[in-house]
Amino acid sequence: MAGRLMMESGPMTGPVLTDATAGEQPRSADLSGMPAKPNPTAATGEIGGTFWRRFVFRRPLAALVLQRLGLSVGLLFAVSLMIFGGIEALPGDFATTYLGQSATPQAVENIRKDLGLDRPWSERYLSWLGGAVKGDFGTSWASKNSVSEQIGNRLGNSLFLAFFAALISVPLAVGLGMLAVQFRNRMPDKIINVISLAAISLPEFFIGYLLIMFFAVKWGVATFPATVYDSMSFTERLSAIALPVATLVLVVLAHMMRMTRAAILNVMSSAYVETAELKGLGMFRIIARHAAPNAVAPVINVIALNLAYLVVGVVVVEVVFVYPGMGQYMVDAVTVRDMPVVQACGLIFAAFYIFLNMAADILAILANPRLRHPR
Numbered sequence: 001m002a003g004r005l006m007m008e009s010g011p012m013t014g015p016v017l018t019d020a021t022a023g024e025q026p027r028s029a030d031l032s033g034m035p036a037k038p039n040p041t042a043a044t045g046e047i048g049g050t051f052w053r054r055f056v057f058r059r060p061l062a063a064l065v066l067q068r069l070g071l072s073v074g075l076l077f078a079v080s081l082m083i084f085g086g087i088e089a090l091p092g093d094f095a096t097t098y099l100g101q102s103a104t105p106q107a108v109e110n111i112r113k114d115l116g117l118d119r120p121w122s123e124r125y126l127s128w129l130g131g132a133v134k135g136d137f138g139t140s141w142a143s144k145n146s147v148s149e150q151i152g153n154r155l156g157n158s159l160f161l162a163f164f165a166a167l168i169s170v171p172l173a174v175g176l177g178m179l180a181v182q183f184r185n186r187m188p189d190k191i192i193n194v195i196s197l198a199a200i201s202l203p204e205f206f207i208g209y210l211l212i213m214f215f216a217v218k219w220g221v222a223t224f225p226a227t228v229y230d231s232m233s234f235t236e237r238l239s240a241i242a243l244p245v246a247t248l249v250l251v252v253l254a255h256m257m258r259m260t261r262a263a264i265l266n267v268m269s270s271a272y273v274e275t276a277e278l279k280g281l282g283m284f285r286i287i288a289r290h291a292a293p294n295a296v297a298p299v300i301n302v303i304a305l306n307l308a309y310l311v312v313g314v315v316v317v318e319v320v321f322v323y324p325g326m327g328q329y330m331v332d333a334v335t336v337r338d339m340p341v342v343q344a345c346g347l348i349f350a351a352f353y354i355f356l357n358m359a360a361d362i363l364a365i366l367a368n369p370r371l372r373h374p375r
Contacts, residue, residue, distance in 0.1 A: 065362055072358040079350040080132070084125045087339055087346075115141060128343065137344035142336045147344050150329065155348065157228060158318070158325035161241055162310040165248035169310075170303055173253050177260025178292060181268065182283050196254035204313070208247045208320040215243060225322035244321045248314070252306040259302040263295035270294070297364040304360030308353040 112118050116127075131138060137147040180189045199207075216224035226240045267273065268291055276286045292299075315327030322328070326345055333341035 061365065064365055068358050068361050072354050076347075076351055076354050079354070080129055080347055081125070083343055083346045083350070084121075084128065087343055088121050128340075132344070132347060138340045140333075140338055140341055142333070142338040142341075147340050150341075151326070151344055151348065154324060154326045154329045157323065158311065158314055158327065160228075160237070161244055161248070161314060161318075161323065161325060162307070164238070164241065165245045165252070165310050166307055168245065169249045169253045169256065169306070172249070173256035173303075174260050174292075174299070176253075176257045177264060178284075178287050180257070180261045181264045181287055181291070184265070192257070196258055199250050199254040200258075203316075204247055204251045205316050205320050207250050208243070208317060211243050211246055212321075227322065228324060241323070244314075244317050244323055247317050247320075248310055251313075252309060256302055256306050260295075260299050263298040263302075264291050266298075267291050267294045300363045301360045304356050304363075308356040311352045311356075312349045 109118075116124060128138065135148055137151065139145065140147050140150065143150075176192055180192045183189045211222070212224050215222035222243050223240050224243060226244050228237050228240050232240070264287060268287075270291075273286060273290055276290050314323075314325060315330060317323070318325045318327035319331055326348070330342060330345035332338075333345070
């Protein structure tokens with residue numbers, strides 16, 4: 001046929017055109033016989049047909065950070081729904097608890113109407129969530145005061161306690177972990193492991209009561225109860241929180257130390273560590289300058305988890321030492337079924353836990369080059 005173009009004879013030196021390809025626009029072929037390069041506009045469409053795909057292609061690290069942030073916000077929203085729904089499903093009623101068993105049905109109904117409990121739960125949830133986003137957690141049912149103002153005072157006390165516990169426990173855990181690796185399978189390592197296992201096995205309330213019995217009751221060198229107020233000086237505050245801080249340090253120190261030791265031991269068998277040993281470098285210098293920086297990602301994760309525990313897990317410690325923080329406030333609210341306070345404390349604790357874990361993920365990405373450039 002006249003419309004068919006074919007090479008009748010001789011070696012092929014170019015692309016073969018047939019009926020199927022005669023109507024298509026030819027693409028430039030490489031002289032070496034390699035496949036032709038695609039159209040630049042088509043390549044752009046394949047790489048990033050949308051704005052997000054182009055952004056991921058050009059800024060992978062920023063895209064990973066934004067993904068972690070989006071997941072954290074979505075998880076916090078889901079947790080808020082679980083907190084509100086879980087408290088809503090609890091048996092009993094604040095109106096009945098507040099008025100007592102002898103309350104008349106009409107009085108109970110009036111209290112429920114004043115508190116808005118007669119509205120559908122979905123409407124109350126959206127109203128509560130909208131206020132929480134703006135920092136307004138409503139009014140306490142028991143004290144009739146603003147929940148946000150009361151939480152502002154209590155949260156500062158809890159963060160003050162958690163800050164000094166972290167300030168002591170984090171450097172001490174990293175240092176003891178490096179020391180255990182340096183004296184691996186020797187007496188210092190065995191002593192550190194035995195003490196850490198004992199500390200992990202004991203619950204925080206038992207450690208707290210032991211510290212109270214010895215340091216406050218028998219020896220009288222510590223303050224109990226750990227009461228703080230606005231007019232106290234800084235040194236008086238430090239003296240008041242000495243026992244709660246010691247309890248929190250003993251609780252989280254062992255876990256962080258053991259994870260630091262395991263992470264450093266994991267990289268001690270690497271080739272670059274063996275090279276450093278062959279060069280004659282000291283063991284502590286090898287651990288500090290070569291092994292520890294490469295084990296920083298898992299160490300950051302375990303430190304973030306324990307920092308979250310220092311904020312979220314202070315409930316038991318604050319109750320034991322009668323410390324006026326968020327944990328004590330939440331327990332008092334649960335006792336009288338003050339649901340706005342319980343919901344606000346639960347949401348704040350969840351927010352700290354979620355976003356500290358998000359910060360750990362981001363720091364691990366920044367510290368590990370392999371995570372910065374995912375395949």
